[in-house]
Amino acid sequence: MDRILEVIEQKRNNAVFPIVGADHCARLLNLNFSNVVRDGRKLAEVLEYGYNLYGYDMVLVFSDPYVEAQAMGCQIEFTPYPTIVTAQTDKRFDRTPVIIEATKILKQKLDVPIFVSIKGPFSLAAFLVGIDKFLRLLVREENAVKKAIDQVFEFQKNYLSKLLALDANIFLGDPLASASVISPDMFKKYAYQPLKILVDKIKDKGLIAGIHICGDTRPIISMLDSLQTDILSVEDITVATNTTRMGGVSTQTILNGNLSKIRKEVRQAKKGNHIIIATACDVPPKTNPKSIKEMIRYARQEN
Amino acid sequence: MDLDKIKKAIIDMDDSAVKTLVETALKEKVPAQQILQDGLIAGMKEVGRLFTEQVYFVPEVLLASEAFYIGFDIISPLIKLQGEKGKVKVVMCVVEGDIHDIGKNIVKVMFEASGCQVVDLGRNVAVKRIIEAVEKEKPDVLAMSSLMTTTMMSMADVIKELVKRGLRKDLKIIVGGAPVNQEFCNQIGADGYGRDAQEAVQLIERLI
Numbered sequence: 303m304d305r306i307l308e309v310i311e312q313k314r315n316n317a318v319f320p321i322v323g324a325d326h327c328a329r330l331l332n333l334n335f336s337n338v339v340r341d342g343r344k345l346a347e348v349l350e351y352g353y354n355l356y357g358y359d360m361v362l363v364f365s366d367p368y369v370e371a372q373a374m375g376c377q378i379e380f381t382p383y384p385t386i387v388t389a390q391t392d393k394r395f396d397r398t399p400v401i402i403e404a405t406k407i408l409k410q411k412l413d414v415p416i417f418v419s420i421k422g423p424f425s426l427a428a429f430l431v432g433i434d435k436f437l438r439l440l441v442r443e444e445n446a447v448k449k450a451i452d453q454v455f456e457f458q459k460n461y462l463s464k465l466l467a468l469d470a471n472i473f474l475g476d477p478l479a480s481a482s483v484i485s486p487d488m489f490k491k492y493a494y495q496p497l498k499i500l501v502d503k504i505k506d507k508g509l510i511a512g513i514h515i516c517g518d519t520r521p522i523i524s525m526l527d528s529l530q531t532d533i534l535s536v537e538d539i540t541v542a543t544n545t546t547r548m549g550g551v552s553t554q555t556i557l558n559g560n561l562s563k564i565r566k567e568v569r570q571a572k573k574g575n576h577i578i579i580a581t582a583c584d585v586p587p588k589t590n591p592k593s594i595k596e597m598i599r600y601a602r603q604e605n
Numbered sequence: 606m607d608l609d610k611i612k613k614a615i616i617d618m619d620d621s622a623v624k625t626l627v628e629t630a631l632k633e634k635v636p637a638q639q640i641l642q643d644g645l646i647a648g649m650k651e652v653g654r655l656f657t658e659q660v661y662f663v664p665e666v667l668l669a670s671e672a673f674y675i676g677f678d679i680i681s682p683l684i685k686l687q688g689e690k691g692k693v694k695v696v697m698c699v700v701e702g703d704i705h706d707i708g709k710n711i712v713k714v715m716f717e718a719s720g721c722q723v724v725d726l727g728r729n730v731a732v733k734r735i736i737e738a739v740e741k742e743k744p745d746v747l748a749m750s751s752l753m754t755t756t757m758m759s760m761a762d763v764i765k766e767l768v769k770r771g772l773r774k775d776l777k778i779i780v781g782g783a784p785v786n787q788e789f790c791n792q793i794g795a796d797g798y799g800r801d802a803q804e805a806v807q808l809i810e811r812l813i
Binding site: 325381383385386387433434437438440441442481482483484485488516517521552553554555557558583584585586587588 | 618659661662663664665667668701702703704705707729753754755756757758783784786788789792
C-alpha cells in the first residue's frame with residue numbers, strides 16, 4: 303500500500319517516515335559505515351534492515367550528503383561519518399554507481415516507495431568551490447557562482463537521468479539554500495531555477511519529487527511552493543503551503559528519546575491535514591530504536 | 606576623523622576602506638580603543654542587528670567580519686598594550702569530526718567585538734585537545750559548536766570529561782550550531798545555548 307502517494311493525493315491524512323539513513327542502520331548492524339557507503343549491496347542491506355525493523359512508509363536511499371561532491375573531486379574523510387575536507391580537486395571517487403546499485407536492489411526487494419536523495423545544485427556548487435569561498439562569491443562575483451552552478455547542474459542532470467531510468471522517486475536536499483544561510487533574493491537568483499528544472503524532469507517522468515531544506519524556510523516558502531514538488535520537507539510544518547508537508551518531530555526530540563515528547567510532537571503534527579510525519583532532518587546514528595518505533599506507532603494510532 | 610565612516614565601511618563589507626580609514630584615524634591620533642569601540646565594534650553591532658532582522662544573511666556577515674578583522678589586526682597590538690586583564694576569556698572550537706566553522710568564526714568576531722579575549726582552537730578539535738586547552742588557558746567560558754547531528758554528541762563527551770577531571774565547576778559552557786537547541790544544551794549539561802552570534806554574546810553577558 304502506497305501511503306505516501308495517498309497522502310500526496312489527499313486520500314489519506316498521514317504517513318510516517320522518520321528520516322532514517324544508512325548511518326543509523328549500519329550502526330545498529332555494527333557495520334563500518336565507511337565500507338557500507340562504498341558497496342551498493344551493503345548499502346541496500348542496511349537500508350532494507352532499517353525498513354524491516356521499523357516498517358515506515360518509504361525508504362530513502364541516503365548514505366551521506368557528499369556522494370556527488372566526491373564524484374566531482376571533493377575529498378571526503380570518514381571518521382566513520384563523512385566530512386568534506388577539500389574543495390574540488392582532480393582526484394575523483396565516484397560513488398553514484400553504489401547508490402544506483404542499492405536503488406535497483408531495494409526496488410526489486412521492497413514493496414514501498416523508494417526515494418533517492420540527491421543534492422540541489424546550489425549546495426553542491428558550494429561544496430565544490432568550498433563553502434566559505436562560495437558564500438563570499440555570492441556577494442562579490444556573480445559570474446563565478448553561476449559558472450560553478452552550471453558545472454554541477456550538468457552533472458546532476460546526468461545523474462538524475464540515471465536514477466529516473468530506474469523509476470526511483472527523488473528527494474532533493476539543498477541545505478545551503480536555506481534562509482538560515484542565504485537571503486531569499488539569493489535563493490531566487492541562484493538556487494531556484496536549477497531546482498525547478500530538476501523537479502520538472504522528475505515530474506515529467508511521473509515520479510514523486512520531494513525537497514528537503516533544513517533551518518529557516520519561512521522567508522522562501524512561497525518559492526518552495528512554486529517549485530511544485532510533491533513533498534516539502536521543512537522544519538516548520540505549521541506554515542501554510544500548497545505542497546504536502548513532511549516533518550513535525552524535531553531531530554533533538556528523537557535523539558533525546560523522551561517518548562512522551564515524541565508523542566506530543568507527533569500529536570501536534572497530526573493536527574495538520576495531509577502530512578507525512580517525519581523528523582526535521584535525518585535521525586542521528588545514535589538514536590535509540592525505541593524512539594523511532596514509538597514515533598511510528600503513535601503516528602499510526604487512531605486518535 | 607568621523608568614526609561613523611569606519612562603522613559604515615564595516616556595514617558595507619568594504620575591507621579596503623576599513624584599512625585606509627583605520628590607518629588614517631591612527632595617523633590623526635585617534636585612540637585605538639576609540640577606533641575599536643566607535644568604529645569597528647559599532648559596525649559589527651549594526652551588522653548583528655541586520656542579521657537578526659534578516660536583512661543580512663551569512664554571506665554578508667562573513668564579509669563584514671573579514672572587514673572587521675582587517676581593522677582589528679591593525680589596532681589590536683596597540684590595544685594589547687593596555688592589557689588583557691579583566692577581559693572575559695573564551696576558549697572556542699568546532700568539535701571533532703566537524704569542519705564547518707563559518708558560524709564559529711562569526712561568533713568569534715562578535716565575542717572579540719564585545720571585548721572578550723578569545724582562544725580559538727579551530728575546527729575538528731578532539732575532546733582531549735579541548736580538555737588540555739581548558740586546563741592550560743583557564744577560560745571563563747568554553748564555547749563549542751557543531752553543524753552535524755553525527756558530531757554534536759562530542760560536546761557531551763567534553764562535558765563528561767571536564768566533570769571527571771574537576772574542571773567543570775568554575776567554567777561556563779555554551780553551545781551552538783544548526784542541530785543544537787536549548788533542549789540539547791540542557792540534556793548534555795551545558796550552561797547556555799545561543800541561536801546565533803548575537804545571542805551568544807548576550808549569553809556570555811548573562812552568564813558572567
